[in-house]
Amino acid sequence: MRPNKRSELIRNSLNLFYRNGFHATGMDMVAAETGVSKTSIYKHFRSKEDLILAVLRLRDEDFRNWLYRRMEELADTPLGQLIAIYDALEEWFARREFQGCMFIKASAEFQKKEDPINAQSAEHKRLLLDHFTVLATAAGLEDPPGIARQLLILKEGAIVLAAMTHDKAPARDARAAAVELLKAQGKQPVGRGT
Amino acid sequence: MRPNKRSELIRNSLNLFYRNGFHATGMDMVAAETGVSKTSIYKHFRSKEDLILAVLRLRDEDFRNWLYRRMEELADTPLGQLIAIYDALEEWFARREFQGCMFIKASAEFQKKEDPINAQSAEHKRLLLDHFTVLATAAGLEDPPGIARQLLILKEGAIVLAAMTHDKAPARDARAAAVELLKAQGKQPVGRGT
DNA sequence: AAGATGATTGACAGATCGGTAAACCCGGAA
DNA sequence: TTCCGGGTTTACCGATCTGTCAATCATCTT
Missing domain, CATH: 1.10.357.10 (Tetracycline Repressor, domain 2)
Incomplete structure (x- = not known):
């Protein structure tokens, strides 16, 4: 659970959400973009909503x-x-x-x-x-x-x-x-x- | 294929889309709200995008x-x-x-x-x-x-x-x-x- | 009454959704 | 070498997504 992966996740999610919208962007897409498995994402964020809130911050x-x-x-x-x-x-x-x-x-x-x-x-x-x-x-x-x-x-x-x-x-x-x-x-x- | 059902579908979709958003509102929800099967909707509209365009009109x-x-x-x-x-x-x-x-x-x-x-x-x-x-x-x-x-x-x-x-x-x-x-x-x- | 016709349906396909459990990999301690 | 432990992955869950197909139902004609 490298902490720098977390910010990379947030930054990539931001771009995806910004370009494609929130509902239209799946967690699989976020995982693929960052080169990480979906399970790893859920070690950093309890839910998609959590990720979105981090992105908005x-x-x-x-x-x-x-x-x-x-x-x-x-x-x-x-x-x-x-x-x-x-x-x-x-x-x-x-x-x-x-x-x-x-x-x-x-x-x-x-x-x-x-x-x-x-x-x-x-x-x-x-x-x-x-x-x-x-x-x-x-x-x-x-x-x-x-x-x-x-x-x-x-x-x-x-x-x-x-x-x-x-x-x-x-x-x-x-x-x-x-x-x-x-x-x-x-x-x-x-x-x-x- | 009663034509009045068509406008009823558009009006109900409008309310659902307006309240819940477009991606967040499924065609099943639209069907249930109007009391019609999903197949009937697709007799009136080729796709969800078609329905959305009719709603926007x-x-x-x-x-x-x-x-x-x-x-x-x-x-x-x-x-x-x-x-x-x-x-x-x-x-x-x-x-x-x-x-x-x-x-x-x-x-x-x-x-x-x-x-x-x-x-x-x-x-x-x-x-x-x-x-x-x-x-x-x-x-x-x-x-x-x-x-x-x-x-x-x-x-x-x-x-x-x-x-x-x-x-x-x-x-x-x-x-x-x-x-x-x-x-x-x-x-x-x-x-x-x- | 029997057949034709068109509206309507339940059931389903194939994909994707958010989210998770169990196995796996790998560096360090003993 | 053996064990351990945490980070990571694969494979999967049940639900829901858009869209479709074959069967059914209702109605009108003959």
Whole structure:
């Protein structure tokens, strides 16, 4: 039971689940992909649900780390970082492997609200909302929680439409909308203003 | 092969697929729900994919008809109807049976872009976008296609978050955002203004 | 009443699902 | 060399998946 096999299992499962969906990906497929027997998988994870939850934990860390870092690289003010959300999204949408949001897909396949998979997906969105709220507060906006919720809605909508239409354009539309909303909060986010 | 059984099958399948997901709902379940043998189903539909496509056609008609009618009932100007999108959404979110957007879920489970199910889901969103564009044009906005795309993003984002958090609140946030965006296009949609 | 016709069925095929029991392999201790 | 013990595998379980076939049932014609 080598512990590095465990993370390899999680990473391979993540790719398979992301590309093929959760129900459509069998444990045999995961085993074959990693070059391990199915029994070995069940030494690391009690059930498929357990594996999925581990996958979602990894995805949550990876994605939020990537997004937050990218936002900081693209702008150095809180206000600028809120706009940079959508520039980062556009980079993501343009990637070959982009297939939508793993958490939206997870909650679409496991929709009962008591389901741990659903709960964990919702938690991911809550963490994003918290981060946006902190930035909105730091930016001195009028209604930080409100604008944060609106920016999150724009983000999720852009992801859904980019995935369905196989087009990165929704990122720019969401960005333009975000700029307008931030303007309406009494700020001039695009520079050259005030 | 009574033709009314066919529509009964579609309607029951719609409910099952909507509540349980597509892969998670077997044809046996559909047969049992309608009180028909599985063989009879396959007299009407060549495959499960065929049945799903028929379900999506029905859903597209039902949903767009409902939304468009509700928008007209809630407002009598094109601009007001664009805002009313989100009032209608809030009513939908508040319904007991609300479980998110069937097309988002379909495209989440069948994500390959050649998949007919994916294509038909994308078509549904395109039809919504067209309608929004027509209304935006009628309202005399500056950039009808652009604002239509933004309003669609807000709609999809609100649906996703409402489904994941089991809370209708995203409808109001999306509505507030839409009002701001329409203001930015040189209009005062909420009345009492110019 | 007998036959024809089309709708409907139970039973099943072949594959795959999540999950498990028992054998196996292999390095180290005695 | 013999034994031991944990990581790994093969082979399998019962259930369920999509889809089909041959038989049955119901109805109408003659």
